[in-house]
């Protein structure tokens with residue numbers, strides 16, 4: 001019998017990979033460090049490049065029951081509160097990129113993936129099992145797991161590190177383990193929809209740009225709640241202090257948030273490698289990125305789709321084929337996301353020039369600029 005693909009980590013990338021393999025009749029075993037899959041409260045944007053893959057695996061109805069398809073993104077100048085530009089999504093996104101743009105609570109996304117995984121006999125999922133070490137061996141790969149203080153080694157056809165920012169599987173690919181500090185922190189909150197000021201319509205994603213900071217607000221939980229992410233320089237600044245000079249609706253929104261969680265932001269320097277022997281990396285383990293393009297989870301989903309395909313195709317070296325297919329995109333994202341933050345956080349004259357350019361830009365040009373991300377198709 002063919003040995004299963006061993007996956008370290010049951011995050012968005014690991015669960016999607018197991019499902020994509022199952023779709024192709026391939027078995028996998030997932031090992032997850034946490035003892036329960038209960039993602040802490042926050043949102044995730046599923047752009048068409050991610051939706052296309054999830055829909056293709058039959059997850060569309062489960063996602064639509066909990067997600068919202070926003071009509072567009074409204075970009076505003078935070079100090080004045082003035083809207084600068086609306087980028088159409090909704091039906092326009094679906095027409096242009098062939099799949100819907102959704103926004104969803106991470107717990108809902110993870111639950112949809114987990115339910116689908118549980119329904120597949122060919123997927124094993126072991127919780128409270130920490131991957132300790134991965135190794136490429138003759139004709140396969142092994143993963144050493146620690147469960148309840150005991151270690152055991154499991155044989156697989158391939159080992160995939162979907163173990164996120166602090167990946168241990170990265171060692172087996174001979175890449176530096178440490179992620180890059182970005183000097184930025186995200187404050188995240190979830191508010192009841194009724195608590196939102198009218199300047200943040202839940203039919204849209206709102207992006208407010210200020211010197212050295214920006215805020216993103218969008219609906220989750222089928223529109224009953226709003227996800228708020230406020231990003232700025234790491235330091236002792238509270239969300240209230242961060243928006244003290246912003247227009248009144250932003251200050252009101254921040255004051256209404258019941259609880260903030262803090263996420264220091266890391267990314268990874270682009271590396272020209274995604275595998276070694278029969279060990280591969282996907283998602284944040286491979287190319288963690290700043291959230292400014294809303295693509296970290298989406299790229300983990302893309303990685304999973306491509307990796308499942310090349311393993312199924314069974315060429316002479318499937319992981320080499322995976323690396324060839326993904327490496328340019330994997331290297332591009334973290335740098336593009338950093339550039340986006342630099343633009344979003346401009347101040348003074350630069351911010352005025354950016355705002356003028358954004359207001360004057362034809363919508364078609366802005367949409368074209370997103371094609372490389374949202375228009376991606378595997379194969």
Ligand SMILES: Cc1cc2nc3c(=O)[nH]c(=O)nc-3n(C[C@H](O)[C@H](O)[C@H](O)COP(=O)(O)OP(=O)(O)OC[C@H]3O[C@@H](n4cnc5c(N)ncnc54)[C@H](O)[C@@H]3O)c2cc1C
Nearest residue numbers: 009011012013033045131164283284291294295296297298
């Ligand atoms: C503020 C913020 C906003 C974001 N917004 C978006 C967005 O709008 N759109 C988007 O696409 N992305 C977004 N992202 C990025 C996205 O959350 C990540 O890129 C994505 O979750 C990566 O998925 P992953 O499967 O690689 O890793 P994770 O989802 O982090 O999963 C890794 C899993 O591995 C497990 N694990 C870790 N170590 C081990 C081990 N040794 N053994 C076993 N298991 C282990 C972890 O417990 C976890 O379950 C955002 C990130 C942040 C911080």
